[in-house]
Amino acid sequence: MGRSPCCEKAHTNKGAWTKEEDDRLIAYIRAHGEGCWRSLPKAAGLLRCGKSCRLRWINYLRPDLKRGNFTEEEDELIIKLHSLLGNKWSLIAGRLPGRTDNEIKNYWNTHIRRKLLTRGIDPTTHRPLNETPQESATTISFAAASANIKEEDQKISITNGLVCKDSKNPVQERCPDLNLELQISPPCQPQQPSDGLKSGGRGLCFSCSLGLQDAKNCSCGRDAIGGATSGTTNIGYDFLGLKNGVLDYRSLEMK
DNA sequence: AAAAGGTACAACCGCCATAAC
DNA sequence: TGTTATGGCGGTTGTACCTTT
Numbered sequence: 001m002g003r004s005p006c007c008e009k010a011h012t013n014k015g016a017w018t019k020e021e022d023d024r025l026i027a028y029i030r031a032h033g034e035g036c037w038r039s040l041p042k043a044a045g046l047l048r049c050g051k052s053c054r055l056r057w058i059n060y061l062r063p064d065l066k067r068g069n070f071t072e073e074e075d076e077l078i079i080k081l082h083s084l085l086g087n088k089w090s091l092i093a094g095r096l097p098g099r100t101d102n103e104i105k106n107y108w109n110t111h112i113r114r115k116l117l118t119r120g121i122d123p124t125t126h127r128p129l130n131e132t133p134q135e136s137a138t139t140i141s142f143a144a145a146s147a148n149i150k151e152e153d154q155k156i157s158i159t160n161g162l163v164c165k166d167s168k169n170p171v172q173e174r175c176p177d178l179n180l181e182l183q184i185s186p187p188c189q190p191q192q193p194s195d196g197l198k199s200g201g202r203g204l205c206f207s208c209s210l211g212l213q214d215a216k217n218c219s220c221g222r223d224a225i226g227g228a229t230s231g232t233t234n235i236g237y238d239f240l241g242l243k244n245g246v247l248d249y250r251s252l253e254m255k
Numbered sequence: 256a257a258a259a260g261g262t263a264c265a266a267c268c269g270c271c272a273t274a275a276c
Numbered sequence: 277t278g279t280t281a282t283g284g285c286g287g288t289t290g291t292a293c294c295t296t297t
Contacts, residue, residue, distance in 0.1 A: 014267075015265095015267090016266075017265090037283070038281080038282065038283090050282080051282085051284095052266080054283075055265090055266070056266085058284095059265075059266090060265080087287085088285090089285080090284075090285060102264085102266090102286095103264085106263070106264050107264090109263095110263055110264075111263090
């Protein structure tokens with residue numbers, strides 16, 4: 001007694017999309033917007049299943065897609081994000097405006113993996129290839145850690161290789177597959193005087209430092225500046241929304 | 256010029272959480 | 277409340293294109 005099926009699989013096309021199919025899909029979404037993928041194919045006159053339409057639109061037809069080669073800055077950002085998030089391509093894509101999860105996933109598998117290997121870095125663990133497991137420094141699996149954390153617990157701080165569900169109450173939960181040597185936030189250091197901040201200790205958020213002055217991602221605006229200049233302790237580099245080393249997982253959901 | 260091998264990437268598959276019935 | 281489809285995700289495959297032999 002559930003829902004009715006979205007399409008008759010026997011009467012759907014498969015394989016590469018034709019120009020005509022693309023045009024139909026674009027025209028339909030321009031006229032009606034994104035919405036119910038279930039009913040879209042029929043309404044748009046496409047012999048495709050809704051899932052296929054969604055994928056085609058999201059990955060290739062959306063007007064805000066960047067396309068083209070990845071820049072060196074994007075490469076490095078993907079590597080950093082991957083070291084933090086693992087194969088969470090949708091989350092990584094959320095931090096790269098105009099890029100899709102599928103595109104990044106393909107790019108990772110074809111380019112970046114090889115690039116890391118030539119640098120002598122294991123693309124899975126982000127650690128040197130010749131390093132034995134015993135020698136490995138503590139690493140964490142963000143995905144593994146987050147998988148068991150409920151929504152209300154998803155504020156995770158990462159400190160010296162520990163995953164802490166609450167910064168006040170560090171949980172010694174060591175997870176083995178992610179390199180924490182990444183400098184995702186400044187180590188606990190004596191606070192800089194505000195003069196130091198003005199002189200360049202903190203000026204741009206991570207987005208801006210990469211030239212990604214996207215208003216949505218930018219955090220060096222009023223709030224951040226206000227926090228810094230008002231004498232509070234907000235000297236944390238806002239990488240991935242990490243404020244003072246605290247990663248709010250929800251802030252990565254950018255859809 | 257042709258065959259073989261390698262690479263890049265679009266598309267599909269299967270799984271899961273959630274919504275709809 | 278149970279069942280089933282949808283939407284979304286990551287993993288994998290198929291194939292067109294490029295390079296090497």
